[in-house]
Amino acid sequence: MAEAGLMARGIFIIGAGSMAEAFIRGVTARGAMAPERVAVVNRRRPERIAELSARYGVREAASWAEMSAAGLVVVAVKPGDVGDALAQAAPFLTGQPVLSFAAGVPISYMQEKIGRRSPVVRTMPNIPVAVQAGVTAVAFDEQIRPQDREDVLFLLRQLGEVVELPETRMDAVTALCGSGPGFLCYILEAMEDAAADMGFTRDEARRLLVQTLAGTAEVLRAWGISPAELRARVTSPNGTTHAGVTAMEQAGLKHVVAAALTAAARRAEELGRTYRG
Ligand SMILES: NC(=O)C1=CN([C@@H]2O[C@H](COP(=O)(O)OP(=O)(O)OC[C@H]3O[C@@H](n4cnc5c(N)ncnc54)[C@H](OP(=O)(O)O)[C@@H]3O)[C@@H](O)[C@H]2O)C=CC1
Ligand SMILES: O=C(O)[C@@H]1CCC=N1
Incomplete structure (x- = not known):
């Protein structure tokens, strides 16, 4: 039997701040992803997860180990926290894509932190993603499987326009968008x-x-x-x-x-x- 795809396996989100909320709102608003398939962990503020659960129906992950079964891992922490979050995630990665929203953090750095256990997707969203009217620039690393790439693009399109770019254009698109x-x-x-x-x-x-x-x-x-x-x-x-x-x-x-x-x-x-x- 074929392995279940990204959409069926659901999403594990690290961080429960503004970007996590914008992503959750976007992917659940029109039914692209069922909220019960979205699990969230946060660092210090449990009340943020309670808020996201009440608003969108997503759930708190029972543990970081739950990440192993997810089809997509989303890193929604500040750029300075990405290294620690990925080091903590690394043992639980099973080859599913890891998507980051962090401004300025290169794919090579993230790959180093996760010991190259998964393909990394680097994105640069802008604030209108909060109302599904944003632009998200996206750079994939070469290891991404074609179906995972399509599923990630489908999910990001729930937040507005998506523009795929080589990673070398990320600094310029950060300035522009x-x-x-x-x-x-x-x-x-x-x-x-x-x-x-x-x-x-x-x-x-x-x-x-x-x-x-x-x-x-x-x-x-x-x-x-x-x-x-x-x-x-x-x-x-x-x-x-x-x-x-x-x-x-x-x-x-x-x-x-x-x-x-x-x-x-x-x-x-x-x-x-x-x-x-
Ligand atoms: N907001 C924006 O307009 C844009 C943001 N981005 C990017 O999105 C990313 C997230 O930004 P934003 O949502 O605004 O940030 P927030 O500060 O709102 O949220 C970050 C969240 O990450 C949590 N966190 C930090 N470290 C860990 C960890 N190791 N494990 C679990 N949770 C952790 C924090 O928890 P706690 O607070 O409990 O410590 C917090 O809930 C950034 O990298 C930023 O560059 C990109 C473009 C636009
Ligand atoms: O001002 C910043 O550094 C971040 C990146 C893009 C929007 N805000």
Whole structure:
């Protein structure tokens, strides 16, 4: 008889924080994974597991040994805790994929910690995965079996878009998509401040700006056009958008944004080096 696949064997999650919760919510929301097939362990806060059980129906793992039977092990701990968590997990791994959300932690480091007992899947999600509208970049190591790869992609798609990339692109995608919501929010903060100066209340400004952002993203997607084309469509000759964009150009906004992305990618690379020994 063929060995049961990843989906039938269920998921073992190490860590019960925000990313674990976003993943659980995503994979259980539309029935991709039955919640009773998801087992969770946490380090110090048992109340977090109780919360996740109450909200989603997942269960506390009876012990770390339960991991052996799982089809997928998810490491949802802070980057600095990945080494300890994987060293603790290693004896219980039986060749099922180990998926990590940790920013900057390379596959080679994780493989070393688990004594190469399982294929590793390195991901970089962004915060909108919490509402199933995220982007997750994913890099597989070569050992992954084709069916496991398909199952992992299916599960990650429950959190939003999935983009498969070589691991060498992870620092750049961390800057673009991992930090991206932070950069867009910084621009919105500036627009909110300007709106306050124009006499709007914070609440009014936020309602207006959030819908402007969401609507712009929606129209870009629906019409399949580039940001430059959409900008051209809203820019009347010598009109208001033209005046505003000219002020942005004069202030060097494109250079500022390029510098921000370069700084973020460089920092991702520096953080990654911590794990290269
Ligand atoms: N949040 C985000 O926007 C994003 C997060 N990520 C990545 O996701 C990962 C998780 O982040 P996040 O969920 O925000 O972190 P949290 O701090 O919310 O959660 C981490 C959890 O891991 C638990 N933990 C730590 N070490 C162990 C261990 N050895 N065994 C069992 N449990 C352990 C902690 O337990 P306790 O608190 O009880 O000690 C805590 O519940 C990070 O690596 C981060 O880089 C990636 C992209 C975006
Ligand atoms: O700021 C950070 O370092 C992490 C990685 C991507 C989003 N947050």
